[in-house]
Amino acid sequence: MSIIKEDNNLILCVELNDDFFYQENFRNKLNNYQSVKLYNTFRLNATFLIRQETIDYFENYFFKIGEIVDDNFYLIDKRIFETKNNFLFQKNMEIDIDYFIAPNSISILRHIDNLIAHDVIIGNSTDSNIFNIPEAEYINLLESFPTTYELQKYRQKRVAGSIADFVDLKKDANQTYLNYLNKKLHKRNDVTLNKLFDFEENKYRIIYDKLSNMLLHEANYKESDWQKEIIKIILIIYPKYLAVGEKIYFNTRKGKRKFLDLCLVDYTGKVDIIEIKKPYNIPIFSRSTYRDNYFPSREISGTIMQLEKYIYHLDKLSQQQIESMKKRYFKDYDFEFDMISPKGFIIAGRTKNFTSEQIHDFEILKRKYSNIIDFLSYDDLLARIKSILQKFEKL
Template sequence: MDLVHILVKHLRQSGMITFKKIGKHIIASYETNNDNSWLFDRFDVGDTHSFHKTYTFSATDYYEEPIRPNPNSHNMFGRDEPQPIDFIFATLKGDYYKVSRGVLVSKFDIYIHIEVSIDNSLFYTDSDVSIFKKIEGLINEDIYIGGINIYAIAEVVFRGMIANFPNQYEKKLYVDARVGSVIKENFPSTIDAEQRLSRYVSKKVEMHGPSLPDAIHDNELQKFLAINDKLTSMLADEISYSEKQWQKEILEIILLLYPKYIKVLENVEVHVESKRRYLDFLLIDVNGNVDVIEIKKPFDNVIMTKGHYRNNFIPLRELSGTVMQIEKYIYYLNRWSEKGEKKLTEKYASDLPQQFKIKITNPCGIIIMGRENNLTAEQKSDFEIVKRKYKNVVDIMTYDSLLLRLKITIDQVKKR
């Protein structure tokens, strides 16, 4: 290739892609200081162009009709600088931006959560190696980055994976190691290229920074400390909350404490035997399974009787009635079964990830109510028996046991 062709190729490859959000789209904007008329020439005849060997666009991807260079327009420094060309890179679908098919790959779809930071490092390495084109040759499924989709890869994990991609120097070391292993039997002076590759890879692993647990440890500790402070302050001032406000605050805490639950449905209508029933709250886990939760304000004397009945402390009506209520809710859900799954999935589709299905599969119950800090040791012992009696169906928690779980969790996180 002569010097002129090399120079032309360099000029065509120079330029920069940046990203911005406009309405429901992510726009890839191409900017260059060099003449870009050649690009319009390609697009005008229906051709595509690949930027950084990664982003493939054509005229059909224009966000708006671009301003073309005017060969007769000049400023004091010469020809006017070309205007940016904006392409539609991705379009919002629910909580994810769906990358236009063919821009990065053609084999599968790529979904990027709205909270993921969009920049070039997500799509190609410093040596212009397209990350998704490399992945395309190895998998056959859609990719979700970030968010709560059941198939999603966390952004920090995905970026960690990219950091492990081999760079140009590592590729050279690998080739040297392979060639060295072939020729060393015939050439005694062959250097130990395999050892050199091994040392480099070991050093690279050390340079990757803190492990995932280290990276999230402080945030995790702060999260549990904040929940503990919030719950403690609520219990100290419970009278200032209405029941509805109280339930809302506790539900937020439950979602943080139990990350398997991704959504709370309120006032859920259930159809059983031609009758309409209403469940206060329904928890949805990451697999679509539902559980029932009942939340009561923490009145003191609602757990166990103060006096004996046949030498035992027994549950008060408030507790036994709440257990019965949960059991009925579970009964209604099980009776509703597949018809209910379809109904709930359709009704709440806009609140859940795409293609997410709600499942009614032997639901469990959670009850949060009352205090046990004022119970005697004997009352607590009998209360434990009551909890174990129902544990296969209902997890009964007092606010004191919730605080204890938080304390133990905080202590364990601190020890890591």
């Protein structure tokens, strides 16, 4: 048996073996609209049959066991699985027969169904109105079902426990069973960690490709859209940041109205003011040099000066102003909003074609302002993602 996806349907493909009497019995039951129970899991009849084909002398029957709903989920037919609740599988999951049948012909969905009183989505879902089992946890559940070997060890343990006081046992069945469980748990944890590492590596590979593609097609992005995409990447690379603030208004000590375009707040409540510039036509260095030294372009100098002014004004805010900003812009976050010595963060420019002298002078520029500002070029950002990828590749 196998599971295939066809049009908007989830299909169970049943290939009958070459046992004539079994084939005849199966065929007759379908023709007479009787039910056929397979592996104590699928209750099938002609109602669900889509087609029958003979492939390499074997009869193949195709049954519809689910269909797409809401463009994102397969709704499993509960008549087939004999469940009271609805089960929905996310459509982009690689669903196979093991998602339904555990060892010893145990119906997984019916086991879950007996323990719950509501519908459930299996896979990743943002729908807060329905219960959800993430795919990784569902796979862990599948792996936790006892195998025939495990059940045999368990039976030996139970029998040994009953007769241990009356006979001389040649082995400690209880310890054998515990050793097996410990080995199984260790293996499960290794598998889970390996899946997690694969997921993380894939995540960083996606954002590396995403940023590379953005830099190739920069002209397709408006400034605001560009900033939003870069912010998403920053939040992944720097997980310490919990919140993003946009258009944060405040008054200076002299009563002037100012606002921050963007800021990031970390888990301690510390604020970083971020300036994101599209790299096109905003060079890091001026075209000319002074005594063979490179100095910042007008745009970069202006950005640095603007950040320094923001930091100066924010550092002088009263506690009342800070509390007011927290309530207005970050009320949903549980951190102490901290405006003491905020830092700046600039993402701008390209360095991939820099000469060694330009790279040297860029490092000097970054160090000069490192106490108040972090400066990354887009090539620095790519290099940082690549270094994370290399870490996973070595593990």
